[in-house]
Every structure is written in structure tokens, then in C-alpha cells.
Amino acid sequence: xxxxxxxxxxxxxxxxxxxxxxxxxxxxxxxxxxxxxxxxxxxxxxxxxxxxxxxxxxxxxxxxxxxxxxxxxxxxxxxxxxxxxxxxxxxxxxxxxxxxxxxxxxxxxxxxxxxxxxxxxxxxx
Amino acid sequence: xxxxxxxxxxxxxxxxxxxxxxxxxxxxxxxxxxxxxxxxxxxxxxxxxxxxxxxxxxxxxxxxxxxxxxxxxxxxxxxxxxxxxxxxxxxxxxxxxxxxxxxxxxxxxxxxxxxxxxxxxxxxx
Amino acid sequence: xxxxxxxxxxxxxxxxxxxxxxxxxxxxxxxxxxxxxxxxxxxxxxxxxxxxxxxxxxxxxxxxxxxxxxxxxxxxxxxxxxxxxxxxxxxxxxxxxxxxxxxxxxxxxxxxxxxxxxxxxxxxx
Numbered sequence: 001x002x003x004x005x006x007x008x009x010x011x012x013x014x015x016x017x018x019x020x021x022x023x024x025x026x027x028x029x030x031x032x033x034x035x036x037x038x039x040x041x042x043x044x045x046x047x048x049x050x051x052x053x054x055x056x057x058x059x060x061x062x063x064x065x066x067x068x069x070x071x072x073x074x075x076x077x078x079x080x081x082x083x084x085x086x087x088x089x090x091x092x093x094x095x096x097x098x099x100x101x102x103x104x105x106x107x108x109x110x111x112x113x114x115x116x117x118x119x120x121x122x123x124x125x
Numbered sequence: 126x127x128x129x130x131x132x133x134x135x136x137x138x139x140x141x142x143x144x145x146x147x148x149x150x151x152x153x154x155x156x157x158x159x160x161x162x163x164x165x166x167x168x169x170x171x172x173x174x175x176x177x178x179x180x181x182x183x184x185x186x187x188x189x190x191x192x193x194x195x196x197x198x199x200x201x202x203x204x205x206x207x208x209x210x211x212x213x214x215x216x217x218x219x220x221x222x223x224x225x226x227x228x229x230x231x232x233x234x235x236x237x238x239x240x241x242x243x244x245x246x247x248x249x250x
Numbered sequence: 251x252x253x254x255x256x257x258x259x260x261x262x263x264x265x266x267x268x269x270x271x272x273x274x275x276x277x278x279x280x281x282x283x284x285x286x287x288x289x290x291x292x293x294x295x296x297x298x299x300x301x302x303x304x305x306x307x308x309x310x311x312x313x314x315x316x317x318x319x320x321x322x323x324x325x326x327x328x329x330x331x332x333x334x335x336x337x338x339x340x341x342x343x344x345x346x347x348x349x350x351x352x353x354x355x356x357x358x359x360x361x362x363x364x365x366x367x368x369x370x371x372x373x374x375x
Contacts, residue, residue, distance in 0.1 A: 005230045006232045007132075008234045009239065010236065054232070057208065060206050078310070081310050105255045107254075107256045107307050109303075111259060114364075116257055116366065120255050127355065127370070129333070129355055130357045130369075133359045134366050136362075185328070185333045
């Protein structure tokens, strides 16, 4: 049974990944290490940012204000296949549990200027 | 069990939301009220338009000619979470029923120039 | 049960569909015939290219190097509804079977400059 879907897209230039305060507030250490090791760190940060927003949408919760922090949505890549995977922490984890969500699938894509993400949340029956 | 997925994207400038005939033909009163109350009505109309197209694609039916009217796909927002939800009317409702579709999930996203929508249609087993 | 999702987007101008070697390596004869019969063949080739990448992502495999060839992901359109459908061949078929994938849904969208695709892979329980 699936619970929700989320799509998000961002202009890469609109995600201030050169701002260390912004990065520290929204990305985990493992995410920062991954993005900075990529050919285009700004593209990777933007894709991950879009991914976090897409995950929030798939959970049907708001990401602003009373919502969970974007840092609680951690997107890491499978070391073998490179495919992105979602790990929830803190409030995001609690909100997903309250809705019975047991799995979140995600996919990211970026061109030179735009990042797009899609997420799908589901629960076991 | 899921039946189909649909993705659509539109240039916001390509959706003639300033044209009242176009709006009246394709959007319900509740949709018009919602979009006009947003910070950028043209972005909201474009995102909703993309959403209607994505829903049609998820149903595997054509949106033109013999297909159902886009007005039959109503996309409203949950008053609590703000998440978009799909209500079917008329021909779209009949076509969905004929395919056994019991749920359609949708997500919308827009930047300053582009609107993107994703829809997923499923049926209970 | 679903296995993975995939999203991809491409600038239409970045997909070299005027290059016959590129086309022959990545598209089947039926795909070429379909795309060349469309109003904008370059848009159709780009959307299908994005679709193949999205399918690879939904399978959680890499499309480069050891991965399956993009030609093994064939995207044809239902003659009745026009909806795109996925047919797997060769390595892609074997990799999908190894993961128990029994169905892949796909949707394509293009504007004048950009093509977007979404794919969802699932298995029967």
C-alpha cells in the first residue's frame, strides 16, 4: 500500500550550497562528504535538496515551520549501485512512523541548471 | 496494485491563465479560488494544469478529443497539510472506475518558470 | 510490492538524435520508426532517452559500463491509447528478472527544450 508521492525541482543556482551555514543546517556530515566528492558539488547539493523536499511531500507533511527539519531526511547512495536511499531521523522518522510508512523510494536527476527529485512512500500491509 | 504513472511539465508562460475562457473551461470554481489566492496565481494554475495532464497519463487515457475534460480532474489541497489531492468527476470518474482505479496520488512542484507534476493511479486488490 | 523508482530529465538539445550511430546504438528499429513519425523527432528521441535512463534507475542498476545497454530498454506506445510501455531485452531483462521485477510503468513528458521521464518498477507478491 502506498501513502504518498512527492516531486520537486530546483534551479541549481537557487540552492546556496556555497553557504556553510545553510549546508550545516540542512545536510548531514555524510551527505556533505558525498556531495563535495562529486564532479559538480553544487548540482549534487541541489539534487539532494530537491530530494528532501520530495520526501516531505511524499509523507504529506509540511517542511517549513512546525514540520521536520530537512536535516532529518538523509539521502545517501548505495555504495554498490550508486542508487540514492533515504534514512529518516528525529521528527521526520516520528512522522513517518505515525503514518505507518515503512519504505521510501527516491530518485534524483540533474542537468546543468536544474535538479529534479521524485519520492514514493509506502507501508506494508 | 498500481495501474499507471503520469509525469507532465509545462512552461508557466505557456499556460494562458489570464484567459478567463480557458480558466473556466479547465478549472473548477474551487480550483480557481485556490489559485487566485496564491502568491503567484499563474504558477498555481500551471502546476494544476500539469497535474491534470499527469492524472490523465496515469489513467492511460487520452486527454484530448474523445478523452475526458480536464475540468473533470479536480485538484484541491488538504486544508491541514496543504498536500494536493485528486477528485474525479464525469467521464474521468467513469474511466477510472472502468479500470478499477481506487486511488490517485499526486504531487506538484514549480520554480519561477516551470511547473512539474507527478501522478500515480492504483487499485485495491 | 514496488522495487524502485526512477526520474530523469534531459535537455533535448543534449541528445544527439541527428547522429545515426548514436541512434542505432541506443534505439530499436520500432523506436526509431515511432520517433521519426512524430512532429518533433528530436523531442521524441530525447523523451525516450530519458525514459530509458529512468527505467535503469528504477531497477537500481547502473546504465554505464557493466550495466545493460540502453537498447535493451525498449519503449513503445500503446497503439490504442498512445501510452508508453516498457519492453526489456537481453541484460536488462535478466537484471530485472534477478530482482523479481514483473512490471515497469513509465511516463514521458517534453516541452520545447526539456524531456522528463518517470519509471516505477514493481513485483507481484
